[in-house]
Amino acid sequence: MGKPTGFMEYQRLEQKHEPVEVRLTHFNEFISPLESEEARQQAARCMDCGTPFCTFSCPLHNIAPEFNDYIYNGDWETAYEVLSSTNNFPEFTSRICPALCENGCILNYTATAMGVKSVERAIITHAWNKGWVKPKISRDRKEKSIAIVGSGPSGLACAQQLARKGYAVTVFEKNSRPGGLLRFGIPDFKLDKAVLDRRIDQLKAEGVKFECNTNVAVEEHPSGIWSDAEKLVSADDLKKNFDAVVLTIGSEEPRDLKVPGRNLNGVCFAMEYLPRQNRINADLPIEGEISAKDKKVLIIGGGDTGSDCLGTALRQGAKSVLQIDLGPKPPETYNKVKVWPQWPKSLRTSTSQEEGGERDWAISSKEFVDDGQGNVCGVKAVRLKWNPDPLTGRIKFEEIKGSDFTIDADLVILAMGFAHPNNKVLDAFGVEKDGRGNAKANYDTGNNFATSVPGVFAAGDCRRGQSLVVWALSEGRRCAETVDEYLESTKEK
Numbered sequence: 001m002g003k004p005t006g007f008m009e010y011q012r013l014e015q016k017h018e019p020v021e022v023r024l025t026h027f028n029e030f031i032s033p034l035e036s037e038e039a040r041q042q043a044a045r046c047m048d049c050g051t052p053f054c055t056f057s058c059p060l061h062n063i064a065p066e067f068n069d070y071i072y073n074g075d076w077e078t079a080y081e082v083l084s085s086t087n088n089f090p091e092f093t094s095r096i097c098p099a100l101c102e103n104g105c106i107l108n109y110t111a112t113a114m115g116v117k118s119v120e121r122a123i124i125t126h127a128w129n130k131g132w133v134k135p136k137i138s139r140d141r142k143e144k145s146i147a148i149v150g151s152g153p154s155g156l157a158c159a160q161q162l163a164r165k166g167y168a169v170t171v172f173e174k175n176s177r178p179g180g181l182l183r184f185g186i187p188d189f190k191l192d193k194a195v196l197d198r199r200i201d202q203l204k205a206e207g208v209k210f211e212c213n214t215n216v217a218v219e220e221h222p223s224g225i226w227s228d229a230e231k232l233v234s235a236d237d238l239k240k241n242f243d244a245v246v247l248t249i250g251s252e253e254p255r256d257l258k259v260p261g262r263n264l265n266g267v268c269f270a271m272e273y274l275p276r277q278n279r280i281n282a283d284l285p286i287e288g289e290i291s292a293k294d295k296k297v298l299i300i301g302g303g304d305t306g307s308d309c310l311g312t313a314l315r316q317g318a319k320s321v322l323q324i325d326l327g328p329k330p331p332e333t334y335n336k337v338k339v340w341p342q343w344p345k346s347l348r349t350s351t352s353q354e355e356g357g358e359r360d361w362a363i364s365s366k367e368f369v370d371d372g373q374g375n376v377c378g379v380k381a382v383r384l385k386w387n388p389d390p391l392t393g394r395i396k397f398e399e400i401k402g403s404d405f406t407i408d409a410d411l412v413i414l415a416m417g418f419a420h421p422n423n424k425v426l427d428a429f430g431v432e433k434d435g436r437g438n439a440k441a442n443y444d445t446g447n448n449f450a451t452s453v454p455g456v457f458a459a460g461d462c463r464r465g466q467s468l469v470v471w472a473l474s475e476g477r478r479c480a481e482t483v484d485e486y487l488e489s490t491k492e493k
Contacts, residue, residue: 002072006044012112013038015121020355024314027188027281031095031351034115036076039122042115043071049106053341054116057104059474060086060093064101064116071119080127083120088157088473091128091195094121096186097470104341128198135205138166144487147172147242149216149425152180153469154460155248156203157476158483163206165484170209170242172216176228176284180250182469184226184275187308189315193282217428222253224269225422235428243490244455244483247439248476249425251461255416257300261368266376270305270415277312292318296408298379299323300365301415304350309413311352321357322407328386328395329361362386364399369406379407418466429456439463449479450486457483 003009016032017023023030034042046068054064063082070079083090094117105113127133145168148155155171156178163169177183179196204210215229216238238245254269256262268290276286292313299306299313302325313321334344353359362384371377383403386395420437432452434440439458441451449457459479460472 002046002048002069003044006041006072007047007107007111007114010041010045012045012115013042013118014115015118017351023189024355027277027315029095029189029192033125034118034122036122036126039119040072040074042119043068045107045114046072047106047114053104053106054101054114057341057343058101059468059471060477062086062101062116062120064114064119067123068114068116068119071123076123076126077130077132079123080132083123084127084133087120088160088477089153089199090120090124091199092153092182092191093470093473094118094124095191095195097468100343100468100470103343109336109340133202135202136164137206138164140166142166142168142487144168144243144491145170145241146244146246146483146487147238148246148248149238150180150248150250150460150462151178151210152248152250152460152472153182154250154462154472154476154479155180155246156182156199157473158246158248158459158480159208159476160203160206161477161480162483163203163208165480167484167487168209169207170211172214172233172238173210173212174215174221174227174229176212177282178210178212184278185271185305185308187274187312188278188281189311190308193278216425218422218424220424222422223256224254224272225252226271226275235425235430239429239453239455243487244457245429246449246479246483247421247425247429247431247451247456247458247462248460248472248479249421249462251418251421251438251466253419253422253437254414255419257365257414257416259365259367261370261376264368264370264376265374266410267368267412268414270301270309270413273413274305274308274312277316290411292316292321292411294319295411297321297411297413298407298409299413299415300379301325301417302327302359302361303415303417305417306413306415307350307352309415310357311350311355313411313413314352314356318411322409323353323357323359324363324365324381324407325359325361326364326384326397327361328384362397364397366404368412371410376410376412378409379412381405381407418461420465421462429453431456431458436465438465447486448482449475450482455486457486 018030067079067082099117102113151173213230217235330347367380369378384397441458459475
């Protein structure tokens with residue numbers, strides 16, 4: 001380890017944030033990576049634990065103790081090689097991952113965790129600045145070809161791993177530019193799209209082809225899902241023309257709130273709202289503006305997507321923003337003895353929530369209120385009481401009598417998560433679905449990510465349900481291994 005006493009000598013350092021009043025004036029990133037010496041000091045806090053729970057807590061199993069040691073000793077290039085050995089795109093995770101690794105850090109048990117996420121970003125920033133991030137072009141060109149449907153994080157990771165093995169990889173994307181939710185879902189102030197574009201350029205240099213503006217199997221998409229598609233490729237064509245197909249189409253079916261007044265103007269899904277601002281920032285065309293400027297905004301859903309909507313609404317100049325959640329308010333503290341190293345259920349405040357707006361919990365929305373002209377002007381709601389079921393232990397809610405009230409709002413954004421992928425795509429490929437409507441595929445049972453259709457695989461949110469970018473990257477990488485094994489096994493057939 002770099003410095004045995006480092007964790008006792010140094011405090012955790014946070015990355016620098018622009019002041020709220022400054023960052024609310026633009027849609028650019030506002031967090032700066034650590035300077036070299038700051039990163040070295042943070043790396044010195046790593047205890048090089050005999051059992052590195054940071055590694056086990058990370059779906060990518062990043063080898064944090066090793067790259068921390070190299071950083072402390074000034075070997076940035078080797079640190080980059082260690083980091084990139086498990087993570088195709090550290091600049092994505094170091095910006096938008098909730099840092100499961102830091103939660104598992106042993107320092108987190110008694111003090112503040114080692115800043116794995118900030119060191120990751122410092123390493124990959126340094127690597128790009130030094131020109132170490134280069135295309136890795138395979139010398140072993142294979143005759144087999146693979147179609148990947150969807151260009152989100154899972155599809156990109158899978159494509160890169162397979163291209164580096166020498167396969168001919170084509171990624172199909174319904175929008176005009178690749179990236180999936182990385183491009184059109186995550187706000188620019190969290191992920192600058194230039195960061196995404198340079199990785200797309202790297203994949204292209206490694207031989208990956210992108211077929212954008214292309215629908216696969218179906219022309220219809222779930223409500224609120226944007227599509228720039230100008231052409232259609234059938235599922236049969238992909239199965240016929242490629243040796244394997246990987247479905248990484250995400251979980252796009254939004255959870256709806258089917259209460260009276262749902263069809264009023266001013267009620268929209270988060271994925272109708274967020275992509276429009278990203279497209280405006282990128283000078284891409286939009287159909288129908290949805291802006292929070294000078295409006296009373298209500299966001300229904302307390303998760304990350306709702307938080308992204310909040311930050312976007314504040315930057316657009318909303319008059320007020322309220323984010324509500326069906327569930328109870330999480331505790332502000334938790335018993336680490338009982339929970340660590342598992343991810344705790346505790347109150348978290350995102351950078352967007354730090355910027356303004358209000359939050360409230362245990363609220364059920366009952367009806368959207370009409371202003372008399374077909375526009376929403378409020379939401380009738382009721383407060384909830386959450387109680388544990390004495391038989392199952394599960395928490396159940398009941399409405400509190402007499403707690404009815406109305407929330408004034410002329411823009412309501414539904415950010416309640418996603419139910420499952422576009423089932424019409426799965427049906428077109430003949431892929432069996434699980435009980436939640438996701439693609440049913442093997443996992444940790446051998447032949448991982450293989451669906452019920454030979455030669456068709458599924459990974460990421462399409463298989464596991466809505467989740468984190470870090471899980472999508474992990475599944476894309478692992479799926480590539482299975483596809484490689486499958487194609488090697490059929491080579492002589």
